[in-house]
Amino acid sequence: MLQIETWKRALIWALVVAGLVLAAPNLFYNRVEGHNDALSRIETSGATPELEAQAGQWPSWLPSNLVNLGLDLRGGAHLLTEVRLAEVYESRMESFWPTVRDALRDARSDVGTIRLQDSAPGTLRVRISNPDGMARALEVVRGLAQPVASLTGAGTTDLAVSGEGSDVVIELSEAERQATDERTMQQSLEIIRRRIDEVGTREPTIQRQGADRILIEVPGLGSADELKAIIGTTAQLTFQPVVSRTADANEVPGSGNEVLPSLDEEGVYYVLEQAPVVTGEQLTDSQPSFDQNGRPAVTFRFNPGGARAFGDYTAANIGSPFAIVLDDEVISAPVIQSHIPGGSGIITGNFTVEESTNLAVLLRAGALPAELDFLEERTVGPQLGQDSIDAGKLATAVAFGLVLVFMFATYGLFGFFANIALVLNIALILGVLSSIGATLTLPGIAGIVLTVGMAVDANVLIFERIREEMKSARGPARAIELGYSRALSAIVDANITTIITAIILYVMGSGPVRGFAITLGLGIITSVFTAIWVTRLLIVMWFERRRPRTLEI
Amino acid sequence: MRHLRLVRDETSFDFFKHWKVWLGISGVLILLALASFAVRGLNYGIDFRGGTTIRTQSAEPVDVGAYRAAMDALELGDISITEIYDPSFGPDQNVASVRIQAQNEVESVTPETIATVEAALQEVAPDIEFLQVDSVGPKVSGELIQTAFIAVALAMGAVLIYIWLRFEWQFAAGAVLALVHDVVLTIGVFSEVAIQFDLTTIAALLTIVGYSLNDTVVVYDRVRENLIKYKKRPLKEVLNLSINETLSRTIMTSLTTLLALFALFALGGDVIRGFVFAMIWGVFVGTYSSIFVASAMLLWFGVKRDWSKPEAEERQPDGSSV
Numbered sequence: 001m002l003q004i005e006t007w008k009r010a011l012i013w014a015l016v017v018a019g020l021v022l023a024a025p026n027l028f029y030n031r032v033e034g035h036n037d038a039l040s041r042i043e044t045s046g047a048t049p050e051l052e053a054q055a056g057q058w059p060s061w062l063p064s065n066l067v068n069l070g071l072d073l074r075g076g077a078h079l080l081t082e083v084r085l086a087e088v089y090e091s092r093m094e095s096f097w098p099t100v101r102d103a104l105r106d107a108r109s110d111v112g113t114i115r116l117q118d119s120a121p122g123t124l125r126v127r128i129s130n131p132d133g134m135a136r137a138l139e140v141v142r143g144l145a146q147p148v149a150s151l152t153g154a155g156t157t158d159l160a161v162s163g164e165g166s167d168v169v170i171e172l173s174e175a176e177r178q179a180t181d182e183r184t185m186q187q188s189l190e191i192i193r194r195r196i197d198e199v200g201t202r203e204p205t206i207q208r209q210g211a212d213r214i215l216i217e218v219p220g221l222g223s224a225d226e227l228k229a230i231i232g233t234t235a236q237l238t239f240q241p242v243v244s245r246t247a248d249a250n251e252v253p254g255s256g257n258e259v260l261p262s263l264d265e266e267g268v269y270y271v272l273e274q275a276p277v278v279t280g281e282q283l284t285d286s287q288p289s290f291d292q293n294g295r296p297a298v299t300f301r302f303n304p305g306g307a308r309a310f311g312d313y314t315a316a317n318i319g320s321p322f323a324i325v326l327d328d329e330v331i332s333a334p335v336i337q338s339h340i341p342g343g344s345g346i347i348t349g350n351f352t353v354e355e356s357t358n359l360a361v362l363l364r365a366g367a368l369p370a371e372l373d374f375l376e377e378r379t380v381g382p383q384l385g386q387d388s389i390d391a392g393k394l395a396t397a398v399a400f401g402l403v404l405v406f407m408f409a410t411y412g413l414f415g416f417f418a419n420i421a422l423v424l425n426i427a428l429i430l431g432v433l434s435s436i437g438a439t440l441t442l443p444g445i446a447g448i449v450l451t452v453g454m455a456v457d458a459n460v461l462i463f464e465r466i467r468e469e470m471k472s473a474r475g476p477a478r479a480i481e482l483g484y485s486r487a488l489s490a491i492v493d494a495n496i497t498t499i500i501t502a503i504i505l506y507v508m509g510s511g512p513v514r515g516f517a518i519t520l521g522l523g524i525i526t527s528v529f530t531a532i533w534v535t536r537l538l539i540v541m542w543f544e545r546r547r548p549r550t551l552e553i
Numbered sequence: 554m555r556h557l558r559l560v561r562d563e564t565s566f567d568f569f570k571h572w573k574v575w576l577g578i579s580g581v582l583i584l585l586a587l588a589s590f591a592v593r594g595l596n597y598g599i600d601f602r603g604g605t606t607i608r609t610q611s612a613e614p615v616d617v618g619a620y621r622a623a624m625d626a627l628e629l630g631d632i633s634i635t636e637i638y639d640p641s642f643g644p645d646q647n648v649a650s651v652r653i654q655a656q657n658e659v660e661s662v663t664p665e666t667i668a669t670v671e672a673a674l675q676e677v678a679p680d681i682e683f684l685q686v687d688s689v690g691p692k693v694s695g696e697l698i699q700t701a702f703i704a705v706a707l708a709m710g711a712v713l714i715y716i717w718l719r720f721e722w723q724f725a726a727g728a729v730l731a732l733v734h735d736v737v738l739t740i741g742v743f744s745e746v747a748i749q750f751d752l753t754t755i756a757a758l759l760t761i762v763g764y765s766l767n768d769t770v771v772v773y774d775r776v777r778e779n780l781i782k783y784k785k786r787p788l789k790e791v792l793n794l795s796i797n798e799t800l801s802r803t804i805m806t807s808l809t810t811l812l813a814l815f816a817l818f819a820l821g822g823d824v825i826r827g828f829v830f831a832m833i834w835g836v837f838v839g840t841y842s843s844i845f846v847a848s849a850m851l852l853w854f855g856v857k858r859d860w861s862k863p864e865a866e867e868r869q870p871d872g873s874s875v
Contacts, residue, residue, distance in 0.1 A: 080693060223686065375690040378687045379683075379686040380685050384608070387822060398816040406557075410556055410557045412556050446817060446828060449814070449816070450810070450813065450814070450832065452813050453806075453813035453814065456809050457802075460805045460806050467562070490774035493773075494770045494774075497716070497763065498767055501711075501760070504704055509752070509756065513756045520763075
């Protein structure tokens with residue numbers, strides 16, 4: 001007969017209460033948001049009385065997760081960019097030419113004279129005057145190849161070298177291209193993240209999409225153009241001669257010099273010559289590494305122009321320090337140990353492994369490794385977002401009211417139970433959305449409204465079934481029991497098919513559409529729970545108390 | 554207490570007296586929708602054809618002619634300017650949407666182009682504000698439309714398989730034909746009324762698929778139950794009985810959903826009105842198609858009548874008919 005075990009009752013109530021508690025912060029959206037913002041600012045830049053007061057607006061023992069509002073509701077900028085990965089191959093091969101030239105010149109007796117031919121971007125085509133020396137030439141060039149530094153590329157080298165007639169054709173190997181692509185994307189992401197963090201907006205989304213795309217969403221930003229400008233600004237990386245080190249920020253530097261602060265040492269300043277020896281535009285790569293003594297260090301590599309300037313400077317200045325300057329701050333000022341020819345070098349210092357990794361990132365992050373194409377850009381003004389929120393709230397409230405009245409008019413007390421379930425359903429959706437940090441978009445609100453309309457379907461199915469079962473008249477308890485059990489297969493089939501479409505929408509969709517898929521999918525799950533379990537529990541509790549002879553349904 | 558009853562307790566409408574006529578009408582409507590799609594095409598938004606839309610607002614009434622004159626001077630190719638009305642707008646909210654075609658093959662526009670467009674519009678209406686600027690490059694829009702079609706096809710395929718597993722192939726085929734019917738008719742309406750067709754419309758289409766299916770599955774579930782209960786009754790009678798038994802539920806659910814949707818249509822703002830319109834239309838065609846397409850198809854295909862040994866028999870090819 002109509003019975004629900006106590007543990008099941010407890011579980012149902014526990015889930016309902018959990019949903020309500022998780023949804024509660026959204027009722028006090030601004031206050032909780034202020035609290036969260038204050039907390040994160042205290043963490044990054046220390047506490048002030050104002051921030052403490054702001055954080056105190058919401059008790060910290062209460063849940064403080066909120067539903068993220070999508071760009072269409074909050075206003076902000078959205079950019080989809082594509083990284084021109086092939087550009088990196090080009091610059092790599094261009095900077096590789098001097099090495100190839102020198103190596104082949106050393107083998108001149110076998111290969112004859114060499115000449116660089118015009119070729120497709122990303123390949124080097126070198127003609128040798130003595131085609132009989134091709135085997136030797138290939139051997140020499142292949143000897144220059146380095147092992148690929150990646151997991152999948154283990155055991156392969158970074159060059160693909162082949163002979164075509166009297167031409168040696170050199171390009172990056174497939175494994176190296178993949179490793180390079182990966183590095184380029186990581187670098188681009190890092191740089192973009194750093195730039196946007198500097199602007200200090202709330203919760204930017206910076207996501208890699210597919211092989212070569214990056215999606216950037218920044219709420220609260222004026223326009224996509226502004227976002228482009230922020231990303232496009234290149235950090236200024238320079239290598240400058242050090243004149244002296246000082247603790248006085250106002251020291252007179254002397255003509256042609258400047259005073260710059262140290263990045264990580266408080267109160268330390270450097271007097272530097274203004275004219276850089278080399279700039280970051282000439283840097284092609286930088287990796288964390290270890291020196292001969294096994295201490296963490298950072299390697300770097302310049303393009304040919306940079307390599308020459310750097311080589312000449314280091315040869316003339318062994319023993320004196322030079323400064324690595326990023327955006328007018330001195331990252332480090334190592335002492336030149338020896339002449340550094342060939343355009344690559346190693347920075348040693350008192351690094352930890354983590355510091356050397358970060359420094360390599362900073363050095364690489366100096367400039368974007370490749371140009372970006374902007375495939376898609378969207379700007380939503382904050383006013384439009386607010387209008388959409390207001391319209392969405394009103395529409396949801398009215399839709400909700402209409403459905404509640406209609407259900408009560410049709411099913412009376414049972415309709416009232418269904419209505420309680422419906423209210424709980426909305427709370428559960430908001431609670432789950434908040435705790436998983438999902439984003440609510442305008443179509444997402446439409447998804448909730450649609451759920452309001454469709455959520456009652458499960459209850460309608462059950463109630464209609466109970467009405468039918470009442471006709472075969474085996475008592476109200478039996479009718480309720482049968483109503484629930486016989487309606488179940490229709491409810492399950494109907495909701496599984498809808499959830500299939502929600503999942504497909506989520507996987508295939510993006511942005512607002514995805515927001516819609518999330519609320520629709522969640523709405524289906526919560527509505528089945530509230531319609532089957534919550535209303536059943538309510539009806540059973542009512543039934544136990546009243547023991548009615550007949551059902552008013 | 555007297556409760557509201559939309560449908561009498563016992564109904565015995567004969568839904569399948571003219572089932573061939575209904576199927577015929579649906580067929581003709583599908584052909585009309587396809588013809589409209591072929592002749593008029595869809596009013597694709599920038600999501601699908603690339604380009605830029607700018608949503609403007611000013612206190613001055615929108616003078617489409619003056620906007621157009623200002624824009625034509627910039628020679629940006631195909632431009633469309635539409636005024637947008639919404640009851641929720643105040644008297645000083647005059648909103649227009651300006652659409653510019655994509656300017657090259659990868660990116661849609663440069664910031665400079667947008668700046669010149671905004672400057673030109675500011676000449677016409679000094680207090681103009683730019684509420685929203687969307688720009689989609691042709692490269693992405695091509696992919697978006699492809700993904701959208703794959704999504705709809707995948708949804709239908711997945712559903713076909715699920716219903717096949719849960720019911721019989723005739724049911725799966727009937728349900729999917731009903732879905733095709735709904736989707737094609739919706740596309741037909743979009744091409745006939747020339748409402749903008751964009752990514753959210755695809756979301757609406759998939760929701761229609763979900764709703765229509767929901768409805769169809771509920772009817773099918775009852776058909777299956779009644780087929781087991783009344784083994785000797787003709788299929789047509791069983792179908793009629795099932796639909797009459799589920800009629801009050803069908804009407805109730807459609808009505809509650811429509812109530813919610815109409816609230817959204819009237820009050821949800823113009824941004825999602827196209828989306829909501831598609832869904833309202835979908836509720837109507839979805840409800841119609843579960844009875845007059847999905848169930849009528851069962852009459853056409855015929856179904857297995859012996860459900861007594863479900864597991865053993867289910868995989869056998871079905872030869873029986875009415």
